[in-house]
Amino acid sequence: MKFVDEATIDVAAGNGGAGCASFRREKFIPFGGPDGGDGGKGGSVWAEADRNLNTLIDYRYARRHEARNGEAGRGSDCFGAAADDIVLRMPIGTVITDLETESVIGELLEPGQRILLAKGGDGGFGNLHFKTSTNRAPRQKTPGWPGEARKLRLELRVLADVGLLGQPNAGKSTLITAISNAKPKIADYPFTTLHPNLGVVRVAPEKSFVVADIPGLIEGAAEGAGLGHQFLRHLQRTRLLLHVVDLAPFDPEVDPVKEAKAIVAELKKYDPGLYDKPRWLVLNKLDMVPQEERAARVKDFIKRYKWKGPVFEISALTREGCQPLIHAIYDHVAAEQRAVVEPDVRFDPPAE
Numbered sequence: 001m002k003f004v005d006e007a008t009i010d011v012a013a014g015n016g017g018a019g020c021a022s023f024r025r026e027k028f029i030p031f032g033g034p035d036g037g038d039g040g041k042g043g044s045v046w047a048e049a050d051r052n053l054n055t056l057i058d059y060r061y062a063r064r065h066e067a068r069n070g071e072a073g074r075g076s077d078c079f080g081a082a083a084d085d086i087v088l089r090m091p092i093g094t095v096i097t098d099l100e101t102e103s104v105i106g107e108l109l110e111p112g113q114r115i116l117l118a119k120g121g122d123g124g125f126g127n128l129h130f131k132t133s134t135n136r137a138p139r140q141k142t143p144g145w146p147g148e149a150r151k152l153r154l155e156l157r158v159l160a161d162v163g164l165l166g167q168p169n170a171g172k173s174t175l176i177t178a179i180s181n182a183k184p185k186i187a188d189y190p191f192t193t194l195h196p197n198l199g200v201v202r203v204a205p206e207k208s209f210v211v212a213d214i215p216g217l218i219e220g221a222a223e224g225a226g227l228g229h230q231f232l233r234h235l236q237r238t239r240l241l242l243h244v245v246d247l248a249p250f251d252p253e254v255d256p257v258k259e260a261k262a263i264v265a266e267l268k269k270y271d272p273g274l275y276d277k278p279r280w281l282v283l284n285k286l287d288m289v290p291q292e293e294r295a296a297r298v299k300d301f302i303k304r305y306k307w308k309g310p311v312f313e314i315s316a317l318t319r320e321g322c323q324p325l326i327h328a329i330y331d332h333v334a335a336e337q338r339a340v341v342e343p344d345v346r347f348d349p350p351a352e
């Protein structure tokens, strides 16, 4: 799966229709007044977020999108018809940038959200418009205004619902592979995650969420040493962070509590927004801990780490404990989604 999906398109709104200069010409009315109508407005071009789309691929082929011009005004007080707007449907997470000014026009974040890409030109004035008490037979009319035209870059930032945080080698890639459709590169040496791994986790046919690795978030990342900068942006809408901890480090000198604290300190320094997200602890590699020692090891970790939030004990390798984890994640993500959608639902208080 390609992480960033991009396309460049041209959009052109319609021009406004020209105003008309005309005079009433009727039998028995010798000096009919002006009756030239205004031109119609040109169609505008909009982007609209559609939750059923997940790629910009169509825009790599269909690159030019033009709305129609407004109709010209006519005599007999006829105003030109406005042209219809056109609406380009795009996936949620699309960022739209004006290529000429390099400024971001907007980002589609919620289903149904619309962003104006190019405004249709207003219609010109017909001579009807210029009639005054002193000039009863104006011949003026104005052409329609031109519609806006722009060259745009569309960039899809996949918005992960869940971000994975953890020291290199904690088992993040293995966990993503265990629970999702992603096939990240896994190696038993640190820093294998050079690209963010993304996976769709399907809990049931219509129930899924997106999980993403947060790569290279290592000590020093906040100063720019890590690889995470670019990608952390994509995690801004993440609803939950899973902090994956290697509970059975290969090197006995390594203390998982210290490691965990270091990562979280880094996160706080780098991105307070992400730091404030709900965070769950995922204690990994339990298959490496003898059965009889597990409970004590987990208890000791939680106590020394002073952790009060949710804890999951898993082995990403054997997949033990992964099912309860993904169901809990789904419930959390779905509840948060409802919370986002709910303000749209009107609630009428009962009549007194």
Ligand SMILES: Nc1nc2c(ncn2[C@@H]2O[C@H](COP(=O)(O)OP(=O)(O)OP(=O)(O)O)[C@@H](O)[C@H]2O)c(=O)[nH]1
Pocket (backbone or CB within 6 Å): 166, 167, 168, 169, 170, 171, 172, 173, 174, 175, 185, 186, 187, 188, 189, 190, 191, 192, 193, 216, 284, 285, 286, 287, 288, 314, 315, 316, 317, 318
């Ligand atoms: N025994 C055991 N080994 C695991 C488990 N999860 C991961 N590993 C191993 O730990 C090593 C590192 O795992 P990765 O999934 O690559 O770790 P990561 O956190 O993605 O590491 P980076 O990509 O370097 O950030 C690999 O050799 C995995 O096979 C587990 O639950 N049990």
